[in-house]
Amino acid sequence: MPLPLAELLSPALLDRVFARIDASREDMVGLARDLIRIPTVNPPGDAYTPCAELIGNRLRPRGFAVQYKRGEGTQGDNDRYPRTNVIARVEGNRPGPCVHFNGHIDVVDPGHGWTVDPFAGVVRDGRLYGRGSCDMKGGLAAAIVAVEAILDERLPFHGALEISGTVDEETGGFGGVAFLARQGFFSKPRVDHVIIPEPLQVDRVCLGHRGVWWAEVEMRGRVGHGSMPFLGVSAIRGMGRFLSLVEQELHPKLDARRTRMPVEPPGARASTLNWNSIHGGLAEGYEGVPSPLVADSCRLVLDRRFLIEEDIEAVKAEVVELLERVKQERAGLGYTLRDIVVFHPTMAAPDAPVVQALDASILQVLGRPAQHIASPGTYDQKHVSRIGHLQDCVAYGPGLLEQAHQPDEFVIIDDMVASAKVMAAAALRLLASS
Numbered sequence: 001m002p003l004p005l006a007e008l009l010s011p012a013l014l015d016r017v018f019a020r021i022d023a024s025r026e027d028m029v030g031l032a033r034d035l036i037r038i039p040t041v042n043p044p045g046d047a048y049t050p051c052a053e054l055i056g057n058r059l060r061p062r063g064f065a066v067q068y069k070r071g072e073g074t075q076g077d078n079d080r081y082p083r084t085n086v087i088a089r090v091e092g093n094r095p096g097p098c099v100h101f102n103g104h105i106d107v108v109d110p111g112h113g114w115t116v117d118p119f120a121g122v123v124r125d126g127r128l129y130g131r132g133s134c135d136m137k138g139g140l141a142a143a144i145v146a147v148e149a150i151l152d153e154r155l156p157f158h159g160a161l162e163i164s165g166t167v168d169e170e171t172g173g174f175g176g177v178a179f180l181a182r183q184g185f186f187s188k189p190r191v192d193h194v195i196i197p198e199p200l201q202v203d204r205v206c207l208g209h210r211g212v213w214w215a216e217v218e219m220r221g222r223v224g225h226g227s228m229p230f231l232g233v234s235a236i237r238g239m240g241r242f243l244s245l246v247e248q249e250l251h252p253k254l255d256a257r258r259t260r261m262p263v264e265p266p267g268a269r270a271s272t273l274n275w276n277s278i279h280g281g282l283a284e285g286y287e288g289v290p291s292p293l294v295a296d297s298c299r300l301v302l303d304r305r306f307l308i309e310e311d312i313e314a315v316k317a318e319v320v321e322l323l324e325r326v327k328q329e330r331a332g333l334g335y336t337l338r339d340i341v342v343f344h345p346t347m348a349a350p351d352a353p354v355v356q357a358l359d360a361s362i363l364q365v366l367g368r369p370a371q372h373i374a375s376p377g378t379y380d381q382k383h384v385s386r387i388g389h390l391q392d393c394v395a396y397g398p399g400l401l402e403q404a405h406q407p408d409e410f411v412i413i414d415d416m417v418a419s420a421k422v423m424a425a426a427a428l429r430l431l432a433s434s
């Protein structure tokens, strides 16, 4: 029998775990800083191996079984940029449920506009600055310290605790969580509950995310002399017609569609469509005077975010319908539509065990009720639910989503500490509950 719930969750015991986390504050910041100092910029996916090893080398002496799994053959994987993931597992006294904390170790390019070194891990005014501090090395460090605090209390828990540091989340997670999920790392019976400490704020539980469809549309016409455009077929005009049909007919429909998912900000509770890029005619960057040509090609990349209530085939069909109409209207015009990526929406049930455990722990640590949200953008939860078939998975972690990918990205250190307490308490609840 597992330790009775009352005992594992006794106020005195939780207070001891919380005290350990408070005492580990500097260590937690140091760990996050060490992670930030390894510039795991993706693309191309740099320095994954030393970053994974930093996590493995920390956890192995504490009794974790550590495995490194390279996402061999996945997008971007090669000997220069190996997709190195780390999975660490520690067993309790007896078999039981497994609680897994998953953080991605990759970060986006720092870009411009920083007033501090993005890879130094500067601490100032209670904040830790650096690329990845918020998204999401700060959350990963908090999860690691939370699990260590449970182990240091030498609680006779039943089940297992796991921590993984995975790659490529920023580019779809193919070499990271998707790869590992295919090998059973995110499925029962190995794992029962997954918490992803993405920066969704200390008092919010993120149940899931909307879907993504990226595609390239190419409009094809016929080249002609710019002085006699009637002799060619302009792919740019064709694309212009498509864009105006989308503006007049599709956008109003998308704006009117609403999801039951509690997406934040609320503007993202509608379906959305963005043009990532558009290009037609002469190649960009030509020298001198441009040639007078009727463009025979115009390409754009669309970014459609769809709702859990929408079907991907219907989402595609309403774009195809408008493209077909443009094609019918203009002789000599054609198009191609190429999928770049499809990620389906996912959402944990609001009464799922991991959600309830986090709700109760947020109330306990912060003294206010948890808010349930969903993310406008995608993250690795889709791979856990769709490949691993594990629905008891959410995102919960410190930091503000608005900080992610920004110059001077930071995480508030008090939030890291509070979220570590919430994660520790939630893990104990989940271990005690089955």
Ligand SMILES: [Zn+2]
Residues within 6 Å of the ligand: 104, 135, 136, 169, 198, 199, 379
């Ligand atoms: Zn992230």
